[in-house]
Amino acid sequence: MFYKDYQTARNAVWKLLIDLKIGALPVRVSEVSRALGIEVRTIEELAPAQHRQNLAGRNTIDGGARLVAGQPVILYNALNTPARCRFTIAHELGHFILGHVERAPDLAIQTPVLFRRGGVPESPVETAANVFAARLLAPACVLWGLGVKDARHLARVCDISREAAAYRMERMRLLYRRDREFLKNRGYSCFLLARQEQQVYEQFRPFIERERL
Numbered sequence: 001m002f003y004k005d006y007q008t009a010r011n012a013v014w015k016l017l018i019d020l021k022i023g024a025l026p027v028r029v030s031e032v033s034r035a036l037g038i039e040v041r042t043i044e045e046l047a048p049a050q051h052r053q054n055l056a057g058r059n060t061i062d063g064g065a066r067l068v069a070g071q072p073v074i075l076y077n078a079l080n081t082p083a084r085c086r087f088t089i090a091h092e093l094g095h096f097i098l099g100h101v102e103r104a105p106d107l108a109i110q111t112p113v114l115f116r117r118g119g120v121p122e123s124p125v126e127t128a129a130n131v132f133a134a135r136l137l138a139p140a141c142v143l144w145g146l147g148v149k150d151a152r153h154l155a156r157v158c159d160i161s162r163e164a165a166a167y168r169m170e171r172m173r174l175l176y177r178r179d180r181e182f183l184k185n186r187g188y189s190c191f192l193l194a195r196q197e198q199q200v201y202e203q204f205r206p207f208i209e210r211e212r213l
């Protein structure tokens with residue numbers, strides 16, 4: 001399987017979860033990368049000069065997505081916590097799957113702006129990669145099925161940082177509000193309306209039933 005198949009898919013994350021038969025959280029980003037033929041290496045291994053900067057705390061970088069001799073490679077900063085590394089790798093997967101790397105191969109290394117301090121405006125490409133990562137690691141219909149209501153629970157079940165979980169929880173609160181409006185005004189939920197989302201939910205159903213609060 002190769003990641004290029006997903007670039008035209010409307011709902012790349014749902015398709016990915018279905019094709020890889022993922023039915024439990026936390027999603028294993030190394031297994032997803034392997035299944036897509038994308039190599040995952042540390043910045044220390046592939047970009048030692050950047051690693052020295054990361055160690056010194058100067059212009060630190062979380063990860064990157066690049067083609068090395070035509071082969072897709074994800075780099076990540078292994079100095080970060082495992083939860084943050086997972087988000088970085090998911091973010092870089094997003095850059096490949098959404099076709100950003102082919103369009104700008106010299107883009108090389110980018111920092112997930114979600115974690116950047118100081119209110120730097122986020123580029124559309126970075127936003128898209130962050131949305132991809134959040135949906136892959138914390139699929140909304142699964143969180144809904146599990147009854148996840150706060151960032152602490154979300155962080156634990158998805159194995160992501162509290163910071164990323166708080167950000168995702170904001171989105172979930174909007175979806176829950178929308179769901180209440182749907183139920184009140186239309187008599188049905190706003191979740192599981194898309195066929196692919198139903199399929200994802202079915203794959204996760206045994207996990208949801210086991211883990212539900």
Ligand SMILES: [Zn+2]
Nearest residue numbers: 110111112129
């Ligand atoms: Zn990025």
